Amino acid sequence: MSSNRPFVAARLELWLDRRAEQLLRLFGWTERVITYPGYGIEDSARILGRIVLAPRWSDTQIGKAAEEFLRRRGWRNFVTAATVHSRYTIEFGDVTVSGSTDRGGYIDHRLRGHGCPVGWQTATITLGSGLEFGASVQIVPNDETFGVVSDLDDTVISTMLPRPLIAAWNSFFRTEAARQAVPGMAALYRQLLAKHPHAPLVYLSTGAWNTQGFLRRFLKRHGFPDGSMLMTDWGPTNTGWFRSGLEHKRASLLQLSIDFPQVRWILVGDDGQHDPEIYGDFAEAHPDRVRAVLIRRLNPTEQFLAHGTLEPIEPTRRRLHPGTPIIQAPDGRALASKLRDLPGVAD
Known part of the structure; x- marks a missing residue:
């Protein structure tokens, strides 16, 4: 019962x-x-x-x-x-x-x-x-059609998550000044928003709300545009011991599609965790709400530190809608360069 x-x-x-x-x-x-x-x-x-x-x-x-x-x-x-x-x-x-x-x-x-x-x-x-x-x-604006959703961990900030010992060291002991931004990502976001000054930028993370103060200072210090944040709470839920980061991101994307009914999103993440799977599922279910998927490719060392193997967790083309452009590159500069070759994506 x-x-x-x-x-x-x-x-x-x-x-x-x-x-x-x-x-x-x-x-x-x-x-x-x-x-x-x-x-x-x-x-x-x-x-x-x-x-x-x-x-x-x-x-x-x-x-x-x-x-x-x-x-x-x-x-x-x-x-x-x-x-x-x-x-x-x-x-x-x-x-x-x-x-x-x-x-x-x-x-x-x-x-x-x-x-x-x-x-x-x-x-x-x-x-x-x-x-x-x-x-x-x-x-x-009610009629805004452009928006950006960005992961944080290993997309804009190098955290080496989710390896427990490394994550604990980065989160609990290192000073803020020691944290590093992924090269070129701040410039990429400024470029994406240059033609759409009122477009929503949402930083979507499985990290704890407790760190949002640090993250806002980090983003400001490294020149990232202001944006809203959607994070999670640590601890048990009404149904289990821990919250599901994947479900948090899935639910947040769905809610954003409701809250901004006209926006077609550029989804930015990395291939060290589950962003390709999550974004791919969303693009498959809502192809008219996704302009493009941008995936930062981690190098072999980052992949190993992130999840113990040298390969990405998920193939980045898995389940993506055929009409959804996907761009993969190791940093923001390379992503921006490839993005310019896709007419209409950033218009």
């Missing part, structure tokens, strides 16, 4: 989070919002963020300086005290809505009729204490 109760690990995580929240509140920790860049069109918008607890001294100049120093070490990104089902109010343009976070403290709120103009706008998230936090939202 099936049960509608969440998976045991999810219930345990919720119990531990509640106990930790109660204890930290006794020590005077208060709520604050970590905002994530959202997106929308002229009719609707998606506001993203997370409500966490922080000590009162963290708002002082000394506290902010200490936090800035600590978060430059990768492990600091994963030390987060989330709230459970906290209330909030969002003001965005002509709309004011209220809601509550999920059990991980996350805000993922959709609203309609905001009336905000095209471009990067700011939504205000207000907590019960009266504290306000600004969340960036990219509003795209």
Whole structure:
């Protein structure tokens, strides 16, 4: 007989989070919002963020300086005290809505009729204490037909995922300044968006939301265009111990096709994990929504570090719709060069 109760690990995580929240509140920790860049069109918008607890001294100049120093070490990104089902109010343009976070403290709120103009706008998230936090939202024209979805790991940033020891070293111990960008990718994205200044750029990753602050600083430092982010939460789900990165990407692509009904996407990834399979499946199911698939080819050393073999996990032409162009190259410069040979793809 099936049960509608969440998976045991999810219930345990919720119990531990509640106990930790109660204890930290006794020590005077208060709520604050970590905002994530959202997106929308002229009719609707998606506001993203997370409500966490922080000590009162963290708002002082000394506290902010200490936090800035600590978060430059990768492990600091994963030390987060989330709230459970906290209330909030969002003001965005002509709309004011209220809601509550999920059990991980996350805000993922959709609203309609905001009336905000095209471009990067700011939504205000207000907590019960009266504290306000600004969340960036990219509003795209309703009739926009061009957009870019980009993977992050080993597509724009060299991480050598998912090998556990290497991933742990890169994520938890190396400083931000030691991380390297894939050559030419920032210039490629700027080129793709040059003719479409209001087009959506969405960074889609199986990485944890905890790292989004680092990633935004990394992207800015290396000259990548601003874009929204769709990431995942670490830990158990209502049905199992771990979240599926593949399902996260599949579901996100489908949701983006709904949220941007006119856009035909350029999908950018690498052949070290499952991007060719995921993008291929999406292009097969929705050939009219994909302009092209760009795959960064990892070199043999990167392939071995990524998954233990010298060959890509999936053949990059698997399941691709016959009318969907696919470009493969080792870096952004080579991808940009090949892209110029495909008329209409970047128009």
